[in-house]
Amino acid sequence: MRIFVPRDAAAKAVGAEAVAAAVRAEAAARGLPVELVRNGSRGMVWLEPLLEVETSEGRIAFGPVTAADVPALFDAGFGAHPKALGLTAEIPFLKKQTRFTFARVGLIDPLSLSEYQAQGGLAGLHKAIAMSPEAIVAEVADSGLRGRGGAGFPTGIKWKTVLGAEAAQKYVVCNADEGDSGTFADRMLMEGDPFTLIEGMAIAALAVGATRGYIYSRSEYPDANEVMGQAIAIARAAGVLGPDMLGSGRAFELELRVGAGAYVCGEETALLNSLEGKRGVVRAKPPIPALQGLFGQPTVVNNVLSLAAVPEILAQGAAAYVAHGVGRSRGTIPLQIAGNVRFGGLFETGFGITLGEIVNDIAGGTASGRPVKAVQVGGPLGAYHPVSDFGLPFSYEDFAGSGGLVGHAGLVVHDDSVDMLQMARFALEFCAIESCGKCTPCRIGAVRGVEVVDRIAAGDAAAIPLLTDLCQTMKLGSLCALGGFTPYPVLSALTHFPDDFATLQEAAE
Numbered sequence: 001m002r003i004f005v006p007r008d009a010a011a012k013a014v015g016a017e018a019v020a021a022a023v024r025a026e027a028a029a030r031g032l033p034v035e036l037v038r039n040g041s042r043g044m045v046w047l048e049p050l051l052e053v054e055t056s057e058g059r060i061a062f063g064p065v066t067a068a069d070v071p072a073l074f075d076a077g078f079g080a081h082p083k084a085l086g087l088t089a090e091i092p093f094l095k096k097q098t099r100f101t102f103a104r105v106g107l108i109d110p111l112s113l114s115e116y117q118a119q120g121g122l123a124g125l126h127k128a129i130a131m132s133p134e135a136i137v138a139e140v141a142d143s144g145l146r147g148r149g150g151a152g153f154p155t156g157i158k159w160k161t162v163l164g165a166e167a168a169q170k171y172v173v174c175n176a177d178e179g180d181s182g183t184f185a186d187r188m189l190m191e192g193d194p195f196t197l198i199e200g201m202a203i204a205a206l207a208v209g210a211t212r213g214y215i216y217s218r219s220e221y222p223d224a225n226e227v228m229g230q231a232i233a234i235a236r237a238a239g240v241l242g243p244d245m246l247g248s249g250r251a252f253e254l255e256l257r258v259g260a261g262a263y264v265c266g267e268e269t270a271l272l273n274s275l276e277g278k279r280g281v282v283r284a285k286p287p288i289p290a291l292q293g294l295f296g297q298p299t300v301v302n303n304v305l306s307l308a309a310v311p312e313i314l315a316q317g318a319a320a321y322v323a324h325g326v327g328r329s330r331g332t333i334p335l336q337i338a339g340n341v342r343f344g345g346l347f348e349t350g351f352g353i354t355l356g357e358i359v360n361d362i363a364g365g366t367a368s369g370r371p372v373k374a375v376q377v378g379g380p381l382g383a384y385h386p387v388s389d390f391g392l393p394f395s396y397e398d399f400a401g402s403g404g405l406v407g408h409a410g411l412v413v414h415d416d417s418v419d420m421l422q423m424a425r426f427a428l429e430f431c432a433i434e435s436c437g438k439c440t441p442c443r444i445g446a447v448r449g450v451e452v453v454d455r456i457a458a459g460d461a462a463a464i465p466l467l468t469d470l471c472q473t474m475k476l477g478s479l480c481a482l483g484g485f486t487p488y489p490v491l492s493a494l495t496h497f498p499d500d501f502a503t504l505q506e507a508a509e
């Protein structure tokens with residue numbers, strides 16, 4: 001009998017280790033030949049720890065399971081039980097998804113290269129080996145894939161620039177710094193299907209002519225780092241990485257580097273500085289990393305999700321990917337649904353689903369049962385959207401058009417008890433704490449911004465135009481998007497929820 005208990009950090013946080021230990025102990029006590037697989041998470045976080053059992057009809061799920069539930073599950077022969085959820089694949093949250101990048105996450109043993117291959121893994125890399133670099137770049141460009149790390153820059157164009165650059169050494173760098181509020185997709189992928197990222201980076205290396213790669217992760221991700229490190233060693237031993245990638249005669253060496261956890265180190269140039277052993281401050285652009293990146297050499301810097309989408313794009317062809325989505329937002333987007341929701345987790349779907357569908361239908365509204373007031377989309381630099389924005393289709397263009405951003409596709413839902421003035425203050429305080437200090441609008445502006453919000457909170461109405469003026473200066477004058485985008489949460493809070501900024505004087509009048 002095969003039993004699956006995730007070793008994903010979110011599952012572990014709610015007791016998966018104890019459940020796994022209980023399964024082992026119970027199987028041993030009963031003398032049952034149980035194979036316990038520590039898989040990734042299926043992404044239904046409210047059901048974690050989600051225990052699954054393989055049957056002839058498919059995998060059946062139980063959750064959320066505690067260690068105390070385990071003996072009764074064995075007694076019931078993993079049949080009728082209060083925690084039984086039926087076939088995993090039929091759970092609506094999972095069934096409604098289009099899983100492209102996350103197709104194998106939760107399904108396979110993350111560190112089994114043979115299971116990875118049995119589920120279609122390495123097909124993309126084998127195809128890429130038989131293609132010219134130009135053809136690989138063209139396939140990625142045709143897929144319409146845009147960077148999932150935040151800026152949404154077309155991946156094909158970035159790769160073409162690195163391919164066209166003349167240099168003795170080129171690099172592929174994976175940005176796994178994932179510091180946005182409410183995001184966990186990069187972590188989940190690294191913990192649940194690490195070979196996909198390795199394969200995506202190997203394909204990127206073939207496409208641009210790089211021989212070395214680095215994954216820049218963060219110290220707050222010990223589980224992801226452990227799985228990723230082991231997966232790299234397994235891939236190297238199997239010849240997927242190394243001097244002769246899958247017998248192609250092409251070399252690609254890959255290393256995992258762990259940063260100390262500064263938000264700004266997710267910004268690509270600060271990340272490169274950090275990788276070089278320097279302080280993580282932002283570099284002025286130009287030169288762009290594609291031409292002068294790591295150690296001054298042409299470098300592809302891509303997010304985990306961008307790189308992890310590539311193997312399937314190569315395996316299935318660009319047309320299979322471009323078929324999903326709307327407008328210039330093609331393919332699928334792994335949404336990360338968090339905050340005050342009933343059903344939080346990872347939901348991969350084609351672009352175009354509306355914000356209201358995500359919050360009400362997929363996430364099931366608020367966990368508190370109170371009305372939704374605001375949804376922050378795109379991390380700490382993303383705008384707060386009111387319920388009147390619920391018709392907005394999830395796409396780069398629609399969100400930019402409404403004064404927001406898709407970012408890394410994290411959504412944090414708030415009910416009507418949230419104080420939007422405090423949220424605006426938090427955004428500025430976050431910027432003040434995380435600022436790298438290189439430019440004045442961000443370094444000083446964020447500190448002054450907190451003070452101005454405090455003046456508004458104390459009843460000084462005259463400070464409101466000062467706040468908008470300050471935001472304008474930060475937006476236009478900052479060197480990078482940390483200072484440049486902090487005005488998005490601040491101004492969206494002010495614009496959509498003016499009552500929360502109504503001053504004490506106004507209230508008294």
Ligand SMILES: Cc1cc2nc3c(=O)[nH]c(=O)nc-3n(C[C@H](O)[C@H](O)[C@H](O)COP(=O)(O)O)c2cc1C
Nearest residue numbers: 147148149175177178179266267268302303306481
């Ligand atoms: C303050 C700041 C933090 C960022 N954090 C991340 C991050 O954690 N992960 C990420 O992939 N991109 C992050 N980015 C975006 C990167 O600078 C860069 O655009 C991205 O890694 C490029 O990869 P992509 O084209 O695949 O998205 C951040 C940008 C800024 C300004």
Ligand code: SF4
Nearest residue numbers: 436438439442480483
């Ligand atoms: S905006 Fe902030 S984080 Fe970005 S370069 Fe300027 S000081 Fe550094």
